Amino acid sequence: MTHMSDTTPELASWDSRTRRLIMLYVPLGCFMLILLFPFYWMAITAFKPNGELLDYKTNNPFWIHSPTLDNIRKLLFDTEYPRWLVTTMGVAFGATAIALVASVLAAYAIQRLRFKGSKWVGLAIYLAYLVPPSILFIPLAQVIFSFGLFDSPMALILSYPTFLIPFCTWLLIGYFKSIPYELEECALIDGASRLQILRRITLPLAVPGLISAGIFAFTLSWNEFIYALAFISSSEKKTVPVAILTELVQGDVYQWGALMAGALLGSLPVAVFYSFFVEYYVSSLTGAVKE
Amino acid sequence: MDHTQALAWTPPRVQPSWLARLLDWKPALVAICLAPALGLLLVFLTYPLGLGIYMSFTDTQLGKPGIWVGLENFEYLLTDRVFLNAVWFTIFYTAAATIGKFALGLWLALLLNQHIPFKSLIRAIILLPWITPTVLSAIAFWWIYDPQFSIISYVVVDVLHLRSKYFDFIGSPWPARWSLIAANVWRGIPFVAISLLAGLQTISPSLYEAAMLDGATSWQRFRRITAPLLMPILAVVLTFSVLFTFADFQLVYAITRGGPINSTHLMATLAFQRGIPGAALGEGAAIAVAMIPFLVVATLFSYFAIGNRKWQQGGSDE
Amino acid sequence: MAEVAISGVRKNFGSTAILHGVDISVADGEFAVLVGPSGCGKSTLLRMIAGLENISSGEIAIGGRVVNNVAPKERDIAMVFQNYALYPHMTVRENMAFSLSLAKAPAAVVTAKVGRAAGILGLDQLLDRYPRQLSGGQRQRVAMGRAIVRDPQVFLFDEPLSNLDAKLRVQMRGEIKDLHQRLRTTTIYVTHDQIEAMTMADKIVVMQGGRVEQIGAPLDLYDRPANLFVAGFIGSPAMNVLPGVVRAGACFVGDVRLPLPAGLGREGMSVSYGIRPEHWRLDDAGVAAIVRLVEPTGSETQVTAELAGVKIIGAFRERVSARPGETIHIAPDLGHVHLFSRDTGLRL
Numbered sequence: 001m002t003h004m005s006d007t008t009p010e011l012a013s014w015d016s017r018t019r020r021l022i023m024l025y026v027p028l029g030c031f032m033l034i035l036l037f038p039f040y041w042m043a044i045t046a047f048k049p050n051g052e053l054l055d056y057k058t059n060n061p062f063w064i065h066s067p068t069l070d071n072i073r074k075l076l077f078d079t080e081y082p083r084w085l086v087t088t089m090g091v092a093f094g095a096t097a098i099a100l101v102a103s104v105l106a107a108y109a110i111q112r113l114r115f116k117g118s119k120w121v122g123l124a125i126y127l128a129y130l131v132p133p134s135i136l137f138i139p140l141a142q143v144i145f146s147f148g149l150f151d152s153p154m155a156l157i158l159s160y161p162t163f164l165i166p167f168c169t170w171l172l173i174g175y176f177k178s179i180p181y182e183l184e185e186c187a188l189i190d191g192a193s194r195l196q197i198l199r200r201i202t203l204p205l206a207v208p209g210l211i212s213a214g215i216f217a218f219t220l221s222w223n224e225f226i227y228a229l230a231f232i233s234s235s236e237k238k239t240v241p242v243a244i245l246t247e248l249v250q251g252d253v254y255q256w257g258a259l260m261a262g263a264l265l266g267s268l269p270v271a272v273f274y275s276f277f278v279e280y281y282v283s284s285l286t287g288a289v290k291e
Numbered sequence: 292m293d294h295t296q297a298l299a300w301t302p303p304r305v306q307p308s309w310l311a312r313l314l315d316w317k318p319a320l321v322a323i324c325l326a327p328a329l330g331l332l333l334v335f336l337t338y339p340l341g342l343g344i345y346m347s348f349t350d351t352q353l354g355k356p357g358i359w360v361g362l363e364n365f366e367y368l369l370t371d372r373v374f375l376n377a378v379w380f381t382i383f384y385t386a387a388a389t390i391g392k393f394a395l396g397l398w399l400a401l402l403l404n405q406h407i408p409f410k411s412l413i414r415a416i417i418l419l420p421w422i423t424p425t426v427l428s429a430i431a432f433w434w435i436y437d438p439q440f441s442i443i444s445y446v447v448v449d450v451l452h453l454r455s456k457y458f459d460f461i462g463s464p465w466p467a468r469w470s471l472i473a474a475n476v477w478r479g480i481p482f483v484a485i486s487l488l489a490g491l492q493t494i495s496p497s498l499y500e501a502a503m504l505d506g507a508t509s510w511q512r513f514r515r516i517t518a519p520l521l522m523p524i525l526a527v528v529l530t531f532s533v534l535f536t537f538a539d540f541q542l543v544y545a546i547t548r549g550g551p552i553n554s555t556h557l558m559a560t561l562a563f564q565r566g567i568p569g570a571a572l573g574e575g576a577a578i579a580v581a582m583i584p585f586l587v588v589a590t591l592f593s594y595f596a597i598g599n600r601k602w603q604q605g606g607s608d609e
Numbered sequence: 610m611a612e613v614a615i616s617g618v619r620k621n622f623g624s625t626a627i628l629h630g631v632d633i634s635v636a637d638g639e640f641a642v643l644v645g646p647s648g649c650g651k652s653t654l655l656r657m658i659a660g661l662e663n664i665s666s667g668e669i670a671i672g673g674r675v676v677n678n679v680a681p682k683e684r685d686i687a688m689v690f691q692n693y694a695l696y697p698h699m700t701v702r703e704n705m706a707f708s709l710s711l712a713k714a715p716a717a718v719v720t721a722k723v724g725r726a727a728g729i730l731g732l733d734q735l736l737d738r739y740p741r742q743l744s745g746g747q748r749q750r751v752a753m754g755r756a757i758v759r760d761p762q763v764f765l766f767d768e769p770l771s772n773l774d775a776k777l778r779v780q781m782r783g784e785i786k787d788l789h790q791r792l793r794t795t796t797i798y799v800t801h802d803q804i805e806a807m808t809m810a811d812k813i814v815v816m817q818g819g820r821v822e823q824i825g826a827p828l829d830l831y832d833r834p835a836n837l838f839v840a841g842f843i844g845s846p847a848m849n850v851l852p853g854v855v856r857a858g859a860c861f862v863g864d865v866r867l868p869l870p871a872g873l874g875r876e877g878m879s880v881s882y883g884i885r886p887e888h889w890r891l892d893d894a895g896v897a898a899i900v901r902l903v904e905p906t907g908s909e910t911q912v913t914a915e916l917a918g919v920k921i922i923g924a925f926r927e928r929v930s931a932r933p934g935e936t937i938h939i940a941p942d943l944g945h946v947h948l949f950s951r952d953t954g955l956r957l
């Protein structure tokens with residue numbers, strides 16, 4: 001949705017090419033450079049052999065002279081990376097699934113069923129989002145421990161929904177709002193029970209919202225750190241973000257190549273996901289913020 | 292059946308199953324729908340919140356249940372220089388990073404709001420810092436801030452010859468603080484920019500055209516049209532940004548772990564350090580709980596001071 | 610039999626009363642139109658007949674059965690919404706067949722019923738399209754088709770033509786009326802447009818402020834409005850109303866003498882004199898009026914003029930050559946004079 005047409009408009013006579021260049025393209029270029037550079041740096045470091053990494057005198061550090069897959073190989077075969085990846089994927093999908101089911105039902109109840117006090121329930125869920133994990137992690141650790149879930153990915157699958165549900169519910173309420181209430185009234189007259197309305201009318205129409213919420217939840221799960229750090233101690237059960245930070249540093253020597261390879265590979269799943277679903281990300285961001 | 296029979300068919304009266312009847316009863320349906328969400332939130336959020344507040348008044352240790360000690364933890368913390376420093380730095384970090392993020396984010400949003408080629412691609416690329424897991428981009432920054440191999444130092448010293456010594460990004464307190472703030476701003480710009488961009492796109496171009504005809508300069512157009520109309524979204528984005536920056540953990544933990552000499556500890560990282568490696572859970576809980584008043588104040592302030600303007604009260608939407 | 614009986618129905622939202630006791634009866638097969646300005650309660654009443662709103666007090670009976678506590682799907686009604694309410698993720702065929710698929714009807718039944726409805730409305734070519742691919746008029750027909758498939762006792766229409774442009778509205782008006790003549794199903798139709806009411810209804814119910822002002826056949830309401838509100842609401846341009854006093858068998862508006870039919874009005878009474886624009890005649894012996902505006906529409910000439918300080922409109926068959934500021938002489942057609950009490954607004 002753009003206000004200006006997608007075809008290049010005529011340059012207004014008081015606007016000049018150079019003015020545009022200086023005021024628009026140069027700053028924009030700088031922003032893009034600054035925002036993207038760390039990734040570039042991360043990526044080429046991952047493919048540089050150790051000797052080249054630490055030596056800026058011989059070769060231009062901005063380029064790879066003898067690219068190598070050593071760091072990647074080390075990461076994939078000498079560490080538990082595949083295991084970490086599987087664990088993190090499992091946690092992300094599991095938590096997302098739970099959060100989506102809970103959120104869809106809650107959003108439907110709050111927005112469509114219009115019961116007394118629905119506003120308060122909505123507000124309560126919204127407020128839950130404002131309680132950051134860094135406040136909760138200590139007592140939550142106790143709770144996890146008392147459930148016997150300490151050091152198990154299940155702990156994460158159950159605790160991640162605490163920050164996923166509020167956001168997803170919020171998002172889905174917005175989507176449900178865009179479905180005209182008359183559709184459900186019409187279905188009521190046509191003879192549908194509430195459950196049939198949910199299954200055949202409301203849910204199919206909310207699919208874009210579900211996708212957006214799901215993608216967001218997946219990303220947020222992948223990005224979570226403090227619970228994963230606090231609740232899981234065995235090195236093979238860790239999630240990717242935690243593992244890369246804690247498992248790849250041996251003694252005082254930082255193996256930058258491996259670290260960067262880990263950072264790169266750790267970001268890949270989310271980046272791949274992202275590239276397929278960019279529109280959904282942007283729309284869920286803007287949708288969430290607008291309401 | 293033949294055509295006339297088909298036309299005359301009426302639906303049989305079927306008694307719905309007890310499940311369908313139960314779900315048609317509104318109260319039951321509402322309860323069932325809300326149960327999973329509220330259940331999970333109660334067990335894993337509300338209860339721990341209360342438990343955390345309780346724990347801050349005890350001397351619980353890791354693996355050892357504690358006894359009630361009243362305000363002892365808080366009394367101790369008030370005399371602890373490390374804690375006080377953490378409080379101060381958390382506020383400073385939040386303020387500085389927020390100003391940076393919003394100034395630059397707004398600028399970027401204004402740039403993106405103009406007509407540029409490949410806008411969708413650029414928008415997609417710009418979101419990358421926000422999409423990647425914070426820890427992993429933090430590691431990249433850790434590498435960029437390395438005292439010996441920093442690429443920034445290399446460029447400034449060896450290429451441009453602007454300095455003679457490599458930067459010591461994270462070796463001493465103040466540079467470390469600014470380095471962290473810079474990393475936080477880097478990570479936060481995309482979210483702010485894209486959100487504000489959405490807000491900017493709701494402002495009709497005809498408002499700007501009318502103002503131009505009325506004789507307004509660029510700056511005046513920004514101040515009198517863009518800024519006020521952007522306030523609602525700004526309030527929401529600001530509230531979240533302040534909240535999550537204040538409660539930040541990943542970035543500082545990944546790059547400095549709170550060092551050097553505890554100078555870059557945020558309240559969250561200090562709580563972690565005291566509580567888990569340090570095994571003093573009660574104390575850790577106390578630090579975490581101490582964050583709550585600040586968060587409440589900051590949230591209320593940014594939401595109400597910026598969010599509610601008279602001319603925005605219009606139709607109610609819920 | 611599918612008559613609808615509304616007795617003493619009231620509706621309150623919290624402490625605000627929307628309907629203050631409404632009595633309407635619609636005979637089997639009749640086309641009844643509820644008409645009135647926005648906020649008069651007509652849509653609320655329709656939704657109460659449908660079962661989408663609760664009835665605060667009173668009774669609604671469909672086909673002799675009281676339906677106050679009966680769920681919408683049990684009332685054997687179908688409704689056409691103002692915004693069509695077509696399910697966007699279903700094709701036209703699926704939209705029309707929705708109620709049948711809920712009842713798990715056999716495929717042959719679905720084909721027969723949907724086919725019949727599509728045939729009546731000319732939708733056969735559109736059955737596999739999605740609502741977003743249809744024009745406004747087509748969507749309207751699909752909404753009606755969905756109602757026809759239900760084969761209900763009563764059709765309810767909630768301002769179905771408001772979203773269409775003027776030309777399409779005229780066309781659809783005819784189609785709906787035609788449909789009614791074919792199917793002869795009891796129909797209750799809500800609109801704020803009095804022209805729709807006049808052209809389509811067997812019986813019009815004029816409502817205002819939650820009350821029924823008058824019920825009757827269109828021409829009855831036109832020729833004999835029961836009060837000032839109905840007189841001003843029905844008919845376009847609206848009826849001229851002049852405040853005056855009855856003296857010596859005539860109505861005096863200021864100094865101007867307007868004739869009254871014999872026996873109408875009591876001496877000294879304060880009245881409102883009503884005369885429709887088309888019932889003024891150009892008459893040299895009539896009263897003088899100062900022309901303000903002349904608007905020829907081709908088939909007639911509408912003249913806005915000032916008579917005794919009151920703005921009036923006349924619609925004349927002949928071409929009027931007078932210009933603004935000039936004086937014309939007009940006289941009312943005595944057979945079409947209406948007199949209303951100034952206090953109560955009721956017809957005398």
